[in-house]
Amino acid sequence: MPHIRPTTLSRYLLHGQLISRGCLRSRSSIRAPLATASPLPLIRCLHTDTNEPPSNAPATIHVPLRKQLKDEAKKQKASGKKKKKNVNNQVVEGWELTVGIEIHAQLNTAKKLFSGAATSFNDDPNTHVAYFDLATPGSQPIFQKETLIPAIRAALALNCEVQPVSRFDRKHYFHWDQPSGYQITQYYEPFARDGHIQLHARDSIAAEDGEGVSIGIKQVQMEQDTAKTLAQPGDVHWIDFNRVGMPLIEIITHPVIHHPATAAAFVRKVQTLLNAVDACVSGMEAGGLRADVNVSVRRTDDPNAPLGQRTEIKNLSSFKAVEDAIIAERDRQISVLEAGGTIAGETRGWSIGSIETRRLRGKEGEVDYRYMPDPDVAPLTIGSDLVAQLRNTMGELPDDVVDALSSDFGLSSKDAMSLASLDGGMRVEYFWTVVDLLESRLGPGALGQHKACFQLAANWILHELGRLTGGRSDEPAQDMGFTADGECTRVPAQHLADLTLHLYKREITAKVAKELLWAIFRGRVPGDYRTVSDAIAAEGLWFKELSTEEYAALADTAVSGQEDVVRQFADAKVFPQGKLMFLVGRMIRLGQEERIDPKSAEGVMRERIESVYVPALKAG
CATH class of the missing domain: 1.10.10 (Arc Repressor Mutant, subunit A)
Incomplete structure (x- = not known):
């Protein structure tokens, strides 16, 4: 007989259209076919009251991150509390900090992990929900093979060993954002193990870590995401099930990080790597990547002492939050221990602009979650030929690009990293297109003989293009129109190459070049002329230098x-x-x-x- 389980949502009311024209309080009103992936009608919200919410219930007000930070800064100023600058707050004399990190990143896929429902960020709530996503009795998980491709890419970017066989487990807990009462994950036998990331000084690690540090990765596992909860006035919670079942990878480090800035640099580097290999295209700023940090402290006078009791800070949503929360929790633990107290193993929270972590609940352990192999999901077998194919087609990683920009073109580490990371990597592709055009114009050996010309092009792509959408323009930077194939709709690579070459050869002045760039951006040049050179000649802009x-x-x-x-x-x-x-x-x-x-x-x-x-x- 099919695997049937009672609905875990029976004590909640649905506001809006109901599944199968019935309410989830009545199991008999739901007749879901086995293992279906059909989308469900629109479900507007769940709420924890016993009364229906009014039809004019207020919508969630989105407060921009910048405003949240400003408001918190005002509160701290009014209270007289000030935070130390993080650059001077990386160590506490007599104490050693140890941090382990768990990063949850949403995979770049069209379908969810165990259902055919579409993945979605910004569509209407509850419009991409399959029966299995809601744990409808009779529905079962069907692993979507395409979710494996970005997961393997991510594992390879993190220098992990992809396992030929992995298995899925059930992690049991009840909350309204997890309809089935358990999450399907890979606790015992993940699909990737034993990776590492090398962090350099240019990645903004703590000065105490010197020129670089290697962060070991214990494992990478695939798992489901939970629903999105939107808190409303009056102890009401609206639930968007679009996010249930979204395919995630969880990246778990070894506890080898000892400085808050290095922890933040690690999360930033992971986001850059996952984006570069097209595994995860939505970062922290869009909610596609979240970090949990495990923090413990111990005295430095006994090198053989075990690590201290750890606490976990959940759902950090920015790089700054990672660093600030670790500093706050480290200082709290030290204060407790110096006062003769003990550290409780617990889960703690963090709010933007806070100076202290807050207790959420006692820390669950393996026994609390009652991990068990999932009987409905078969073992996952990954062929070595697939891994080899993905490895060979993955392309250059960010560190390789930065090294090339620094060594071949003489860019500073800061400029090289900016060029490699801006616009999701599309700006550096634009730079390579311009480089190819310049090489074709300058002839063989151009890079060796005319390196200054390529440096000039990089400088203009990095700085001058940015000025086009600032100052005298009210257009946002994304309107530059960079494309994945190395072009720019607002300033085509051919025009920028022409401009750079004329400026390098001193055939036009820098002032004229900047005015021409602005005219190109506005579509006025070349205009009625075939090329930028024709426009320069027609307007009499060639540089006729004094003798x-x-x-x-x-x-x-x-x-x-x-x-x-x-x-x-x-x-x-x-x-x-x-x-x-x-x-x-x-x-x-x-x-x-x-x-x-x-x-x-x-x-x-x-x-x-x-x-x-x-x-x-x-x-x-």
Whole structure:
């Protein structure tokens, strides 16, 4: 006979359309076919009162993260409490902090883990729900094979060993966000084990960790997500079951992290890696990745002492929250121990802008969850050929890209990381397209002979493009139109390559180049012309630089009447660069700015000071 279990939602009322035209309080009104994946009619909400909520119940008000942080900062200022800067708060003398992290990340798939219902972020509540998602009696899980592909990609990016056979278990607990009364996960035999991530100083780890640290990963397991709960006034909770059964991976580290900043850097690096391999495309800011941290402390005077009692902080939703919550919990535990108390094993919570963690409940253990093999889900067998195929087609990881940008093009670590991570990796693809175009124009050996040209392109892609959507533009950055194949709809790669090359060859000035970039962004250039070069020629924008003689005459005019400034060059032991630039600025203002190269003007002024003005001053 089919596996039938009584509904665990019998004490809740449904507001809106009901399943199979009946209420979940009556099991006899539900006749679900076995293992169906058909979507259900719209279910608006669940609530914990015994009365129907009014039809005009207020909608959940979304408060932007920035406003939440500002409000919390005002409260702390009013209370007189101030947080220490995290950069100076990584260690406490006499104590060692130990942190283990569990990251839950939603896989980039079209279907849920055990039903054919579609995954969804922003659709109407309860519009993507199958019978199994609600634990409807008679329904059973059907593993969706396509969810395995991004999971394996994630495991490979984390340097894990993919297991040929893994199994699913039931983790039992009751809550209204988990209709079946248990979660299907991989507790005993996960699909991936024994990974690691290397963190570098450029990843913003704690200074105490030096140039780098390796974080060991115990295992990566697949599991279901729970429903989304929306708290309403009057002890009412609305439940969106779209999220039930979403395919997750849980990444579990070894307890080897000892500094809060390094813990935050680890979570940030994991998000970057998962995004790079297309395993998880929604990060912390969109709710697609959440972190739980296990925190313990022990005194440093006994190196053989066991680790202290750990507490777990649940559902941290930002990198800053990870660091701040660890610091707060570490300090709380130290304070308790120094006062002669003991640390209770418990689950704690954290709110944005808080300075203290708060107790949620006692810590559950393996016995509390009553883990058992799931009898309805067969073992998962993963072929070595599939793993090899995914490994070979995974592409470059972020660290490889950053290393290439730094070594081949001379970018700083900060610029290289920014270029590699902006716009979900699409901006660096745009850079590679521009590089290819520049190489085709500059000829063989271009990178070795013209590295400055590629550095110029990287600088403009990283900084100048960003200015287009700031300051004088009210358009958001996402409107730049970067694409996965390395293009940009607002500033096509061909146009930027042309612009960069003309600027590198000093055929246009930086001022003209910036105005042209703005015109390209607005679609005015090339406009009626075929190329950017044609537009430059038609508008008379080519740079016609002054001759050496013209620069010298302009320098003489700029120095006229500035004997006191020139005298400072004669008396100085170190060449006064500030005074030099003052005179160069006078040259540019007095001359034809569109024909002056500031570097050329600086060189001529320096040469004239040393060979003409100072000798004349001394002779006089």
